[in-house]
Amino acid sequence: MRISETMPSQLELIDGFIFSLLTRISQSSFEQKVIFNIKLALHEALINAVKHGNRMEKDLSVRVHITKEDGLLTMQVTDQGKGFDFKNIPDPITPENLEKLNGRGIFLIQNAMDRVEFADQGRTIKMIKFL
Amino acid sequence: MKILVNRVDEVTVVILDGELNVDDSIVMREAFLKILKEGAKEVMVDFEKVTFIGSAGLATLIEMMQLLRKAGGRLGCCNINNSIRGLFEITKIHKLITIYENRALALKSF
Numbered sequence: 001m002r003i004s005e006t007m008p009s010q011l012e013l014i015d016g017f018i019f020s021l022l023t024r025i026s027q028s029s030f031e032q033k034v035i036f037n038i039k040l041a042l043h044e045a046l047i048n049a050v051k052h053g054n055r056m057e058k059d060l061s062v063r064v065h066i067t068k069e070d071g072l073l074t075m076q077v078t079d080q081g082k083g084f085d086f087k088n089i090p091d092p093i094t095p096e097n098l099e100k101l102n103g104r105g106i107f108l109i110q111n112a113m114d115r116v117e118f119a120d121q122g123r124t125i126k127m128i129k130f131l
Numbered sequence: 132m133k134i135l136v137n138r139v140d141e142v143t144v145v146i147l148d149g150e151l152n153v154d155d156s157i158v159m160r161e162a163f164l165k166i167l168k169e170g171a172k173e174v175m176v177d178f179e180k181v182t183f184i185g186s187a188g189l190a191t192l193i194e195m196m197q198l199l200r201k202a203g204g205r206l207g208c209c210n211i212n213n214s215i216r217g218l219f220e221i222t223k224i225h226k227l228i229t230i231y232e233n234r235a236l237a238l239k240s241f
Contacts, residue, residue: 015152036183036214043152043185093223099197101190104222108186111221 001025003066007046009054009079014046017064025066025073034131037112038073041127044105045077053079053123073129083121134162142241143171144234148180151188160191167195172204175237179210189224196228205229209237 003024007017018039026035046062054060060080067074090097092104106125110116115128132149143166149155166174174195196206209231211219219225231237 011153015150015154018152033214039183040185040218047153047185047187093221098223099193099227101194102186104186104189107222108218 001066001068003064006061006063008058009050009056009060009062010058011047011050011056014043014050018042018046021064021066025068030131034129038075038129041109041112041129042075042077044109045075045125045127048105048125049077049079049081052084053081055081068131071131073131075127075129076124077127078120078124081123083123086118086122132158134159136162136166139238142173142175142238144175144177144238146177146180150183151181151191152183152185153187156185156187156191159188160194163191163195163198167198167202172199172202173241174199174204174206175231175234175241176206176208177210177234178208178212178215179234181215182212184215184218189218189222192228193224205241207231207237207241209234 003021005021007013021042022039025038049062050056054062063078065076089106090103092100092107097103109127113127114130117126118124119126132147132155135146137144137146145162145166147159151159199206207229210233211230216230219230231240
């Protein structure tokens with residue numbers, strides 16, 4: 001299975017976009033926990049791409065590429081922003097960060113997926129789940 | 132998202148029904164701010180019908196906990212499913228907001 005889709009940088013479109021992607025990815029054989037984690041990873045990656053990557057500039061878009069083959073689900077989300085320093089992401093569970101309102105997205109993705117990689121100076125996040 | 136607000140003695144019980152995704156986290160935040168404006172101090176959020184929460188929903192809960200704490204009140208959550216409870220635990224939010232097994236136990240403790 002291969003899916004390639006593009007969405008504009010608008011936060012209000014994310015929920016519907018995820019619903020449409022999940023309908024195509026999900027199978028009844030998936031455990032609820034697996035579906036929850038796939039949804040969480042997409043949710044966080046798309047918010048980051050729209051809000052922090054493209055800074056909600058409507059002229060910029062977010063590209064999503066998903067493949068499912070050989071027991072492996074790979075989801076790649078790419079924005080058109082300036083990228084970010086993915087090697088120095090603050091840890092949201094240290095005492096000084098625990099009450100901060102932002103900064104949990106990538107941490108949640110890393111916990112929901114089996115492998116997470118960044119490319120293109122942080123503009124692309126690749127999220128892998130063993131099915 | 133459907134949000135139902137009940138008053139049980141001094142406790143304001145907020146019953147959520149739906150997913151705490153991007154849009155509905157904003158809806159929940161607005162509902163919370165309205166409750167705070169009306170003077171609520173002891174707030175219990177019932178998650179029985181919540182099937183999903185992302186970072187935006189978690190942030191809203193932390194913000195509400197901070198506002199209630201500042202007002203001398205507190206925020207608790209109950210009836211959380213295993214997936215959401217897992218998120219509370221890995222993000223250590225369960226150290227900021229007390230989680231109760233069910234509404235009856237929560238109301239007894241408040």
